[in-house]
């Protein structure tokens with residue numbers, strides 16, 4: 001098979017790109033294994049189109065600002081994107097608006113992140129309302145878990161991803177110039193200096209003028225096989241997410257109800273579906289974390305349900321569990337998307353969409369389409385794979401990474417339940433933060449402190465010294 005452009009990927013990113021390219025007049029072969037395969041991120045997502053709901057207080061860098069703007073721009077493209085899919089497929093996908101973000105008292109980051117969401121809404125000129133909401137928006141938390149604050153975002157959209165993927169498949173079946181191939185790609189073919197096609201698992205070779213890798217976490221093994229010719233790209237890791245569907249909750253859910261992002265994940269959230277079922281998401285465990293086995297674990301389901309039953313609606317406890325699923329989010333090593341041409345001629349990548357790929361799909365597709373078809377691309381792409389700053393190890397101070405990671409870790413360790421007595425959450429966090437600096441940073445202060453602690457443990461080789469150490473390190477230096 002010879003095509004203008006070969007797109008690898010059967011999820012929302014690959015298929016949106018295939019549609020964009022077909023509409024630009026290209027002949028496209030889109031090769032991907034079925035999105036129904038376990039592990040596909042696009043079919044495990046809800047999905048929220050979280051422009052604002054995904055904002056957190058620690059995302060303050062220039063690139064974080066660019067990502068917020070990217071999400072906003074992609075959300076604005078959604079109505080036209082869905083119209084085009086409906087036109088081809090005859091299968092309209094409803095886009096509904098309204099998200100209530102609730103902050104609980106147990107998770108101290110919630111309120112801080114809610115303020116960051118409010119600030120982002122102001123900066124983008126999006127409507128937002130502080131509100132005390134009740135059962136009419138699905139909120140009926142357990143006693144002691146009531147929100148301490150909440151923000152209603154009337155312009156934040158959501159949709160049913162199952163319907164989106166079905167409609168996208170139908171649309172591509174009808175789109176002129178598109179061939180869908182259900183197969184696994186094992187290698188990208190090159191002539192030494194440029195990509196020329198792909199090899200499938202059965203040995204078939206498909207050739208094309210351009211190859212786009214948009215197959216989620218499957219991009220990394222294909223890049224690894226190509227080696228250094230692709231340039232220095234951020235590495236991809238799988239961020240495994242579990243979600244589930246429930247039916248039979250009596251309170252109406254006209255909107256999404258969610259917490260702010262927490263525990264490395266996109267918060268606990270409920271996305272209502274037209275058939276009355278509720279989508280509940282989502283966990284996030286980056287690969288190699290214990291419990292991130294293939295498939296859904298009881299621990300993941302427990303932590304998801306514990307959170308939504310207590311913090312959102314106690315009625316979920318007696319609802320019927322319809323199904324569970326998991327997907328592997330493509331997360332890049334700096335957490336930003338990776339979109340555009342690689343150093344190997346005629347090879348582009350479009351991935352790294354992590355927690356927001358459903359939302360980002362229309363803009364990712366437009367950027368790739370424009371890059372491959374327009375003589376003078378005008379769309380801003382902050383996530384070009386070759387941008388030097390992305391691969392500089394010192395791009396972000398290690399202290400920042402440790403602090404952000406530990407805040408999420410402590411929150412994650414306290415799930416389900418979320419609380420510790422007294423002031424121990426803060427003490428534990430400070431202790432771990434100080435300890436990690438001693439372990440991973442070599443400054444005159446940390447070297448001196450390590451020597452002091454070793455001496456203490458040599459002078460008093462008894463377990464009772466550990467609480468001493470805890471209190472010595474959990475008292476912030478400036479207090």
Ligand SMILES: Cc1cc2nc3c(=O)[nH]c(=O)nc-3n(C[C@H](O)[C@H](O)[C@H](O)COP(=O)(O)OP(=O)(O)OC[C@H]3O[C@@H](n4cnc5c(N)ncnc54)[C@H](O)[C@@H]3O)c2cc1C
Pocket residue numbers: 008009010011012013014031032033034035037039040041042043044045046047048049050183184185186214215216217218219240241242243266281282283326327328329330350351352353354355356357358359360
């Ligand atoms: C539980 C969960 C909840 C989420 N919630 C949201 C949300 O609310 N909003 C939002 O915007 N985003 C959300 N996301 C993120 C979003 O789902 C992803 O960013 C997005 O789906 C990534 O799409 P993709 O097409 O790159 O990857 P995938 O959907 O994983 O698709 C990759 C496809 O490529 C195929 N493939 C892989 N390797 C090969 C190969 N070698 N050959 C052929 N085919 C191959 C796979 O089988 C698969 O079909 C969520 C993700 C998860 C897991």
